[in-house]
Amino acid sequence: MDLAARHRDLLLGEFGTIRRQAEAALSLFDEGATIPFVARYRKERTGGLTETQLKEILDRRDFFAKIEARKATVLKSIAEQGKLAPDLEREIAECRDPQRLEDLYLPFKPKRRTRAQIAREKGYEPLADLLRAHRPASGDADAMAGARDILAERIAEHAPTREWIREHTAKHGLLRSKKKRGAEGDVSKFELYLDFSEPVPRLVAHRILAIWRGEREGVLSVGIETDAAPILAQLDRTFNRTGSPHRILWQETERDSYERLLAPSIETEVRSRLWERAEEEAIRVFAANLRNLLLAPPVRGEAILGVDPGIRTGCKVAVIDRTGRFIENTVIYPDKVDALRPLMSRHGVGKIALGNGTGSREIEPLLRALGVTAVVVSEAGASVYSASDAAVREFLELDITVRGAISIARRLQDPLAELVKIDPKAIGVGQYQHDVDQEKLKRELDHVVESCVNAVGVDANTASVELLSYVSGISRPVAENLVARRPFRGREELRSVPRLGPKAFEQAAGFLRIPGGANPLDASAVHPESYCVVERIAKRLGRAPASLVGAEIAVKPEEFVDDKVGLPTVRDILEELRKPGRDPRKEFVAAKFDPAITQxxxxxxxxxxxxxxxxxxxxxxxxxxxxxxxxxxxxxxxxxxxxxxxxxxxxxxxxxxxxxxxxxxxxxxxxxxxxxxxx
Missing domain, CATH: 2.40.50.140 (Nucleic acid-binding proteins)
Incomplete structure (x- = not known):
């Protein structure tokens, strides 16, 4: 079995009872399908795997791809040295743990000139072999010291030993942090960790992240302490022998190997594992917060007045209509808030969105006195958007502060549509977000945005380029072409968009909605490939297909299953016909701040x-x-x-x-x- 085949076999083996479903999902991904498309429109092939399960399959595929690439490098390196024994080759081929793979490679890995290497150059390896076999051997002081260095390195490169010590340290080690000698500046934010210790298994993500940051900033000194006695006893059981003529020498060598070679590298590996765990948790928390913000309830069908608060320079005010289109802007000062009444009346403003920046609490009670619900919304990232190319393209003639007020209004009206215009990392809902691997973070956040956008669906005739670019199968260039080509009267017209080929159409069509078109199904989540099912249902009922949209339909879904359309798809179609274009987001509810508590x-x-x-x-x-x-x-x-x-x-x-x-x-x-x- 070649590496690629073994890679796929190892990958699928992880999914046990859903192996066949995982294999089907992988095949779809290989064909260019996206997670939202597979989860929504290919349930028959995957057995109804959720987006979370599909994401796990993709993540594990990427993980195994990386480890297989590393295996190929390792095997090539060892083979070129002429040291690739069949047992070692098999063990490497079957390995699925990156750390274990590095342990197996360590004895063969090119390294700097070590004490053991110097001893080999002096010809002391035969003496080391005699000592390893516990046979009588002797030499001068330099020879014996060199032989011990060779043995110490062999112990440190013994894969099972490294694994045992690593697990023992991870289970029984104690992480200790203290104020670093000579640390300067404000150390108060690390006050909890200036004299801190906790068992490694009990460390939680936010503490790991905080301690590591303190170390990077030169405030904390950090280390992992482990009782050496049980480790030395394990080394002695593994490498020494009762009755050996070199028993004392072996014990000294074991201690040297642990203290000089093993302990520092194992501590680094355990710390790396802790960091990876904390990083994964931090990214997970960020992703969960981002999902909740993106899927926050919109304010449907109302004109919104957006207010970017300011005391000295005045509040920048912008009005958007019920579709998010900018109408008018002005500047008002706190003592002139009543001047907004004619503006609000003229445009039928239903709610006020107030940015939570400086001055917002002073302005808020004045706005509430206008008799319209005022909602405080986060300004995080608004300044980033206001200065972005997208904002400049849309509002070239407007001042940057007015763009900010428009963005604040739109955040209340449709959080998803507005927040996708901003780098997710600028939204400010992460935990130590700047400390984690930025590539991993971006990949996870992009997945969350894509998932949310496709769960809600997108109006092809009004959505921004930024929103369209997250639709399944749509790249940014295609999104720009969509905007240039619209308006569309039906989904079939999407095929005329440059660079939107058959595969992209398949992936995107179900998530792109066209309200008010000739075919009501084009405004629903029913995929065009399934319109024929709706026609069959209509024919059975003796009705026009358009009349089924929004209607309660008394049919048995099993009656419309065939070799091309399965039961899950028919059920989804019937549910969508009952509630076409349904929005998964909840109804909007605003917090009622106590007007007496403002500071x-x-x-x-x-x-x-x-x-x-x-x-x-x-x-x-x-x-x-x-x-x-x-x-x-x-x-x-x-x-x-x-x-x-x-x-x-x-x-x-x-x-x-x-x-x-x-x-x-x-x-x-x-x-x-x-x-x-x-x-």
Whole structure:
């Protein structure tokens, strides 16, 4: 079996009971299918695998592709040295653990000139072989020292030994951090870790991330401590022999190998494993928060007045109509807020979106007095968008501050459509987002955006290039061509878009909606390839296909299954006909901030407040209660039960009631509880 075939076999072997489904999914991905398309329109072939399962299959495929590429390099290197024994070749070929692979390669890996290498050059390897066989041997001091160096390196490169010590250290090690000697500047943000220790298995992601950052910034000194006694005992059981004439020499060599070679490299590997685990958790938390923000409830069918707050320079105001189109802008000062009434009346403004920047809390009660619901929205990333090429193209003639006000209004009206225009990393819902691997982070966040966009669907005639470029099968150049070619009267016209070929049409058509066209199905999630099923259903009922859209249909889905269309697809079609173009996002609800609590100094322990969750981490949730400083609901205060994952209890954008537990004025921290707040 060649490496490629073995790679696929090892990969599929991981999926056990869903092996056949995983194999079908891989085949679809090989054909150019996307996760949203496979999850929505190829359920028969995959047995209904979810997007999460499909993402796992893709991730594992990429993982195995990398490890197989590394195997090829390792095998080539060892073969060129003439040392590739059949057993070693088989062990490498079957390996699926990157660390294990590196352990197997270590004895053959080109390395700098070590003490052992110098000893070999002096001809001391035969003596080392005699000592390894526990046979009588002797030599001068230099020869014996050189032989010991060779043996110490062999011990350190013994793959099973490295694996045992690594697992032992990961299980029993103690991570310790302390203030680094000579550390300068503000160390207060690392106060918890200036004299900190915790068993390695109990370390949680946010602590690992904080400690590693403190080390990078030169504030903390970090290390992993391990009791050497059980490790040395294991080495002695492995390499020494009862009655050996060199028993003491072996014990000294084992200690030297561990202290000089094994301990430093194993600590590095365990720390690397800890970092990977923390990084994975940080990216997962960021992705979950981003998903919740993107799928936040929109304000449907209302004109919105966006306000970018400012005290000294005035508030920049912009009005958008119910479709998000910019209408008018102005500047007002806090003492002239009433001047907005004619503007709001003229354009039928239904809600006010107020950016949460400086001055927002002072302006908010004045806006509420206008008799229209005012909602505070996050400005995170708004300045990035305002200066972007996309904003300049759309509003070339407008000042950058006006673009910001428009973006604030659109964030309330349709968070998904507006936030996709911004680099997800600029939205500010991540945990140590700048510390993690940026390529991994981007890949995960792009997947989240793609998933959300396709779950909601996109109006092909009104969506921005940025939104269209996340549609299944649509690249940015194709998205630009779509915008240049529209308006479209039906999905079939999409085929005329340059560079949107048959495969791209297949992947995209079901997610691109065309409301008001000749065929009502074009505004639904029914894929054009399944229109024939709708026609068969209509024929059975003696009705026109268009009359089925939005109607309750009393048919048995099993009656329309054939060799091309399976039961899951028929059921999806019937559900979509009942609720065409349904939006998975919830109805909009705004937090009601206490009008008397507008500053940090107003917050007192015991108060019960309403607020909006702004960020969820693995240690709790941050909540905006309207005072320019988010409070923290620790994970232990989220619910009356043990909470392993805060994302299972709260989500970014959710409106919650909280009780104030503590107020730390010096550090500007507010401790909150959800479980103690009256229901």
């Amino acid at each position: 940090f100094d107003h917050v007192k322990a015991g108060m019960v407040l309403e607020g909006t969750v702004t960020n969820v981490t693995d240690f709790g949730a941050f909540v905006d209660v309207g005072v320019h400083q988010d409070g923290l609901v620790h994970v232990s205060e989220l619910a009356d039960r043990f909470v392993r994952d805060p994302n299972q209890v709260v989500r970014a954008g959710q409106v919650v009631r909280v009780k104030v537990l503590s107020v730390d004025a010096a550090r500007r921290r507010i401790g909150l509880s959800m479980k103690q707040a009256p229901r």
